Amino acid sequence: MSNRNILMSIHGITPDELMYLQHATASLNEEQLKNFVFLYGGKRKNAQDILLFTLIGFLGFAGIQRFVLGQVAMGVIYFLTLGFCWIGTIVDLINHKSMTDEYNQRMAREAAMMVKGGF
Incomplete structure (x- = not known):
């Protein structure tokens, strides 16, 4: 299976994301690439999910999208200020x-480093 086909097995991958991942994983062998797909696939977020979490902010639960993206401090600030008064x-x-x-690019870099380092 080629590099492109293994990466295309990631659910919901976009063309831009695929191009970034092909570049980020160019130096990985096939076994490392399989491990990368496993790690990255579990960490990546879908833009539609982030959109939904952001929309929930208008119901008084502002900041969920920031928590999901690993930005805990901003999530707390959004929650306490109603998303900076919704702005x-x-x-x-x-x-x-x-x-x-x-977020996904940061997770791709982390996953690639973990696979290369053998963590």
Whole structure:
């Protein structure tokens, strides 16, 4: 199975994400790549899920998207301030895809380092 086919087995992968992952995993052998897909697939987030969590912020539970993306301090601030009086929630609504992409790229780097290091 080629590098591209193994990466395409990740549920919900986008074309931009696939290109990033192909570059990030170019130096991995087939066994390492399988381990990478297993690790990364369990850590990555879907932009639609982040959008849904952001929309829930308008019901008074602001900041869930920040908690899900590992930004605990910002999640607490959003929760206590109703998402900066919903302004931060609106900004996150607009930027949900880029926030998810940044998180997924960070998780890809972590997974690649773990696989290369044999952790």
